[in-house]
Amino acid sequence: MQNYIENLRIAYLSLGCKVNACETASIRSQLEACKSRTVGFREIADVYLVNTCTVTNIADRKSRQMLRQAKKRNPSAIVVATGCYVQEFYENHQDDDTIDLLIGNRRKHEVAALLQGLLEARACKKEFPRVFVTDERSLCEYESMEHAAATEKTRAYIKVQDGCDQFCSYCMIPYARGRISSRTPEDVQSEVEALAKKGFQEFVLTGIHLSSYGLEDASPKERQSLCRQDGKAPLLALISAIASIPGVRRIRLGSLEPRIVTESFVQALFMQPKVCPHFHLSLQSGCDEVLRAMNRKYTTEQYLQSCRLLRKYYKQPAITTDLIVGFPGETKEQFQETEAFVRRCAFSQMHVFPYSRRRGTAADKMDGQVSEEEKQRREHRMLIVAQELSDLYRRENAFRQTELLTEEKAVVEGRTYWTGHTLEYLNAAVLAEEGIAENRLLAVEITEENVGKYILARRVRQ
Ligand code: SF4
Structure with a gap:
């Protein structure tokens, strides 16, 4: 069977909570396993996937806006909408031609199969359904999904x-x-x-x-x-x-x-x-x-x-x-x-x-x-x-000793720092020095000073 997903440029956008972010990463793993190429959401892509949110009215609006934006960026791209907004409001989009596939919660593990189905149908000039939403109220089984590529670097x-x-x-x-x-x-x-x-x-x-x-x-x-x-x-x-x-x-x-x-x-x-x-x-x-x-x-x-x-x-x-x-x-x-x-x-x-x-x-x-x-x-x-x-x-917490996970470098007022989060989730920075790299756990002491938006921390030699 021909793999229609191979080499497609696919852009992802996850709105709302961390659960959505995990699920988006998992969908990305599904599609990368089909040999697609991941590109940024602001780039020209062949497929845009928006994992939507409905926690507030603003989240609803943003979900609609992002879907429209994707279609505008590349009118010939396939736009896939998944997640909570779709689950609740798919009926409002029955005739909306900016969205090519509407996939509700608990059908997200099928994204690759549904996209392949759509592409195959288009190649054979056949009809393919647009809406794949299951009634959540009747379900109590965990939706087993692909293991996620991690959502963050560290x-x-x-x-x-x-x-x-x-x-x-x-x-x-x-x-x-x-x-x-x-x-x-x-x-x-x-x-x-x-x-x-x-x-x-x-x-x-x-x-x-x-x-x-x-x-x-x-x-x-x-x-x-x-x-x-x-x-x-x-x-x-x-x-x-x-x-x-x-x-x-x-x-x-x-x-x-x-x-x-x-x-x-x-x-x-x-x-x-x-x-x-x-x-x-x-x-x-x-x-x-x-x-x-x-x-x-x-x-x-x-x-x-x-x-x-x-x-x-x-x-x-x-x-x-x-x-x-x-x-x-x-x-x-x-x-x-x-x-x-x-x-x-x-x-x-x-x-x-x-x-x-x-x-x-x-x-x-x-x-x-x-x-x-x-x-x-x-x-x-x-x-x-x-x-x-x-x-x-x-x-x-000033002068308290804790541990910092180095996440990324930042230059503040001409000096380079490693920034990251402490055990208490304080966003802190230590001066970059030889031997420190990304994803290191450093013993540090929190100071009373700030560098830019970070709390300045000092390394503690153990
Ligand atoms: S109903 Fe909503 S706010 Fe309340 S616990 Fe559940 S998810 Fe959280």
């Missing part, structure tokens, strides 16, 4: 879980991604082993709801507590299996549900020295009433307890979070309550999002929608607080 993102059963009232993801499903530990290990052999030292475990890893067949009570009857979260066993793989030096965890962070969970994590002291616990609001309206399943007191536990075991861990401001019904007083609460949590970094209305969600129908101007005002205020907290964390 840090490997590993997708281990898909789907979400939480149904936060503002979120479309459970509709776009379906029920929870997990990758088998064997499959994860074999990908990590392959990447460790290529020299990767840091592995970031990602999922749509990472804390639900391994719980698809669990009882409602176990799902609620995010651990098995024996009190153990299946995620812990996966972490321990990865930690034992030769070459793995650092394991970083993607976003965690605050409810999984119990004393026994933190104790077990702490026994794994390769786990970085950097934990992302999504908060979303620091007001219990708003959390209830969001259908988040924890209180501020439970959240704070998770932060306390992390700080009990780890010395000054980096705790980062996401926050939504201007949720329907959020009053000015409730916003102030959130501001006071985030100060108590002392986050090292916060991602602040103004609430974005999503058609089809419960929050879209709620009374008390906050005006765009007020959302912007709250976002602006919260970003100031985020900066203050991040500066405070920085000051408290």
Whole structure:
């Protein structure tokens, strides 16, 4: 059979989260295995693939824009749209001739076969369907995909879980991604082993709801507590299996549900020295009433307890979070309550999002929608607080010894530095000297100074 993909120039664009980035890398592996050539998205290509996102209205708009841009760049190219936006809105694009193939979630492992099918049909002047979308709601099996070519040069993102059963009232993801499903530990290990052999030292475990890893067949009570009857979260066993793989030096965890962070969970994590002291616990609001309206399943007191536990075991861990401001019904007083609460949590970094209305969600129908101007005002205020907290964390960590993974060189004010991330995910730089190269783990001390956008670190001789 003729390989129609051979030698095609294929450009990729991944929008949205790290899970999407992992999947795009995996699709690229599929197509490179068919001997295609990967080119940049701004270049002229024969095929453009956009892995879309639908987390906010802005993400939807960007997905549409990028697809149109691709067709404009090369009108004779094949444009393939995959991912969450396609899953939710493919019906709006039934007659849209800028997109040649619409491939929903859980059909992404078929991209190479579908592209080959389209090219073959065109060569024989035959018809070929445009839409390949499966109803996510009925699926609970993990979509097994090609092992990914890594998404970054020195840090490997590993997708281990898909789907979400939480149904936060503002979120479309459970509709776009379906029920929870997990990758088998064997499959994860074999990908990590392959990447460790290529020299990767840091592995970031990602999922749509990472804390639900391994719980698809669990009882409602176990799902609620995010651990098995024996009190153990299946995620812990996966972490321990990865930690034992030769070459793995650092394991970083993607976003965690605050409810999984119990004393026994933190104790077990702490026994794994390769786990970085950097934990992302999504908060979303620091007001219990708003959390209830969001259908988040924890209180501020439970959240704070998770932060306390992390700080009990780890010395000054980096705790980062996401926050939504201007949720329907959020009053000015409730916003102030959130501001006071985030100060108590002392986050090292916060991602602040103004609430974005999503058609089809419960929050879209709620009374008390906050005006765009007020959302912007709250976002602006919260970003100031985020900066203050991040500066405070920085000051408290000055002169602390840690480890830096060298990622890329940067020249700042005429001097050359190696830049990268510390264990706590601080973006730091050390002066370049002989013997330092990319992907090295260096013992460093954090200073109080900055060089450009980086924190200056000094090497510590051991
Ligand atoms: S936990 Fe909530 S916000 Fe996160 S993907 Fe699930 S429903 Fe969406």
